[in-house]
Amino acid sequence: MELDFAAPLLDRPGPWATVCVATGRPAEDTAARRELAARAARDELEAHGADRETREAVHRALTTPAPGGSPAGRVVYATAGQVVLDVPLARAPATDLVDFSALPRLTPLVELAAREPTCLLARVDRTGADFWLRSGTGAHAAGEVSGERWPVHRTASADWSEHHFDRSVEETWERNATVVAEELSRLWRRCGADVVVLAGDPRIRHEVRMRLPGPVRAVTTESEHGSRAAGSGDRGRLDHDVDRVRHDRVREHTLDVLERYRAERAKATGAGPAAAAEGVPALVEAAREHRIAALLIDPDGSDVAREVWVGTDPDQVSDRRTDSAYLGAVRPAPARADDALLRSAAATGAEVLRVDGAEAPAGGLGALLRWAEPAR
Structure with missing residues (x-):
């Protein structure tokens, strides 16, 4: 998140x-x-x-x-x-x-x-697609695109001329799939969605997916449910598929970050520098230096409500009031550690991941850092 x-x-x-x-x-x-x-x-x-x-x-x-x-x-x-x-x-x-x-x-x-990664949903058919953006703060329409509307339907005849017509129909589908793939890629670049779900016509889903650039195709999943048709009866099953994809995505990403965090923490027991921090004093120092890449937080951890001191600037955070003056805080105020660190994360573009129980850092707060600093 x-x-x-x-x-x-x-x-x-x-x-x-x-x-x-x-x-x-x-x-x-x-x-x-x-x-x-x-x-x-x-x-x-x-x-x-x-x-x-x-x-x-x-x-x-x-x-x-x-x-x-x-x-x-x-x-x-x-x-x-x-x-x-x-x-x-x-x-x-x-x-x-x-x-x-x-x-x-x-x-x-x-x-x-935090468990709700952004999903770009595309419901496709032979003439185009409509797009929806789903996140932890709701869902909203993200636009639509239309391609050629004729010819898009095959015939049932075995006549040579009809075979020729059917080939024209398939070429229309392919051109429309290209239009959809280009618009989907443009929307993905603009919104930075974590996952993409393609729903609707099976043939067009495949054609669109094959035309997506590698980075978009890598985060794209197809759903067998959902249709552009008004009143489609499988909306609930499509919602279930979207939720499952989003859950799997955040779980995989969280496990990856935790693995890197634990590997860096293990380095801290040796002689080399570690690109991970644990405990309020170390996290506060990393926040001031803009070194936090991913903040790990367990809302039930013992350190999240620990008192720190803050000024008006996100960089003005200290675990001791006496240090606040050195940071330029004219009127330092007490605040919760989680609030201060989350404000810093928002200001510096750091990622925030919720972790629970045994997976959480000691005290409920930890961070994977942008770079390591030698032990002092």
């Missing part, structure tokens, strides 16, 4: 109101239900010491329908009387969260979206 969408949260000083709530099924997302949730969040923010303007901004946001249709949940970030970011969630949080602190609480997004 990358936190590039959190960029609007990086250039404001805070303090921040973070409200993460479940929105319920679409039929339950009524004005009365939203008002109750908004009022409860506003009251809890007041108990946490949030200013009136910020409380009212959150209340207004939560009483309006969630962006992106009817998601399962949403996370609202507000400061200085303004909602800065309102993120729809594809999965509902197990429990609601209301917080007012120096930094925005990004861990709920890791818990709810």
